[in-house]
Amino acid sequence: MMTHWCILPSVLGFFLASVLDGLGRWEAKLRVWGRRLFIVGWISQTAYLFFWYREVGAPFVVTQGDSIFLISWVIATLYLILGRRERWQTLGTLFSAAVLVVMLLGIFYRGANYAAIYLWPHAWVVPVHLAAAMTAVAVFAVAMITGVLLVISDRQLKNHKPMRFRLPSLANLESVLSALVSAGWVLLTVVLATGVVMMASHGSIDLGGHWWLAVTAWLIYAVVLHSRLWQGARGRKGMLLSLVGFLAILLTFLEAHSK
Amino acid sequence: MSELAIIGVSHHTTGLDLRERMSFSDTEATTLLAQLRDAALVEEAMLLSTCNRTELYVALESTNRLNDLKNHLSQSKGLDVLPFYEKDGVDAIRHLFRVTASLDAMMVGESQILGQVKTAYARSKEMGLLQHVLHRSCQRAFSVAKQVRTETDIGRLPISASSVAVTLAEQIFGDVTDCRVLLVGTGDMSALAAEHFRSAGAKQLVVVSNAGDHAEEFAQKFDAEMMSREQLEEALVGADIVITATRSATPLLDQLFVQRIQKKRHNRPLLCVDIAVPRNVEADVNALDGVYLYNIDDLKGIADANMTARESERQKAEDIVDGGVQKFVDELNGLQLVPAIASLHQKCEQIRRDEVEKVISKIQDPQLREALESCTQAIVAKILHQPVVELKATHAEDASRPALDFFRRLFGLEV
The missing domain is CATH 1.20.1440 (de novo design (two linked rop proteins))
Incomplete structure (x- = not known):
């Protein structure tokens, strides 16, 4: 109540x-x-x-x-x-x-x-899997918003527009985006690992559509992270990759819920 | 009761020549205030002298003495003319509030004036020339100015090329404190930019120039690291902000060169401010990822747009000042009533006590005595409540003397 x-x-x-x-x-x-x-x-x-x-x-x-x-x-x-x-x-x-x-x-x-709750009602892995998955989606969603703000700010500066609407600085947006993508990627890794444990304990490996989508998203974000941290890829290219990654995350979420 | 009055000159009323002559240094201002105090011309006074104005703020019982003050002020600068404007009462309060909030400035919204008024206030305070009128007025002016700063964009938008460059840097890097600022060239424009970045907190300044002694002098003046033109590439790799202001006929930085530099810098953001004419940086450099190029026209365009925006914020700021003035004037008017109301309460209390004392000795029971005290106190308070409320209401509508005078006559008050 x-x-x-x-x-x-x-x-x-x-x-x-x-x-x-x-x-x-x-x-x-x-x-x-x-x-x-x-x-x-x-x-x-x-x-x-x-x-x-x-x-x-x-x-x-x-x-x-x-x-x-x-x-x-x-x-x-x-x-x-x-x-x-x-x-x-x-x-x-x-x-x-x-x-x-x-x-x-x-x-x-x-x-x-969720079907998983009925398949493994007492397994510790289910709450961890679900909590990590939901948190990852939210973190990537905020990363997406941050990325869009980054592009807006970048365009504003490139086009020499007067600064009436004060967005956070580019450096701050960059560091927040990097932190969010890193945290989201770690969470996604936990989601994939717990997913494997769940499937293994069920006795059969069922690689459904959402599994492949999740792996795709994980790989895309791995590339994004690698290029950001080691190659200094910033701006529009990095943002495009992040966008594709977030689309994969969204599709994974929808696919997992269609079961 | 004393009222605020002002005499002065400003950019609105006089040209630069006269303003220059009427300008007071700190020492001169202190001397003048001491003279006015010693001659018993004023009890409260504050002298504000900036590039655009010299104003004497005083608290006077009547404005008759303003002419003496004008003469004194003119003579102290050896002038025969009296070019001053004067304001008193509510007009003077509004003027002080507008000056402090930078609404009367040549560059509306510039932030220096608040500090200058505070300095003038501190000087007068130190000399014992601040009592309740000037002290209250200044304190309220500071608070209204702060309100204008926080609630409008009037002082937030930069309007000079150098301050626009600093704001751009803050938009990219957040804080310029840890940014490495590279100055290519050692002319006046570079010096201006160096000053702005230093005052914004930039700790690392690097000067690239082959101008020999002059360049070394420049570097020393701004406590900057010195590098030669041949080391430009190396200097650029370590820089976050580049300001180019040389007389070079050909561009110093082109797209290929900057692209190579950006690879070495791992594509960290780079702000290029090209204030040279002819330009030192090719325009297509702006197309590179992470590089933000601004030339002198771009900076001027932003400064002009900000100036227009400041003007649109002006009405909002004027409304805040008007509200502040009205509230302050109401409070001052209310203060005029305090002595009369206090005197009435005192008189009635005396009457009550005299009457109670006549009978209290005949009462033995302490509880009854206490009850009598409380009862008579309550009667007095209730009787006085309505006249006082009416007086305050009438005075708030019209602060001239008749209502207060009638009140005094009605109750036979001497104050």
């Missing part, structure tokens, strides 16, 4: 945060209130997950809706960390709206239950 009471303040918090952050362009105080309401939304969202876990136990990601809700929570958490920097606070509307949309999708679209 407590779970439902947490939803309303969370929805209201993110909704008002997106509105106030938008108006914060003209009135700085509103942005401060926007951030406070975002925190209220995040606390309510966390409380929801906590009570939901107490209600259903591990793994609490039972349906597709649960996984989407968890993704929205990871996105909110990441923005809470990034938003500590002043220039990221100007992106409050974008992130609040994104969190709100994904969260509402999770609430209203419950979807089917």
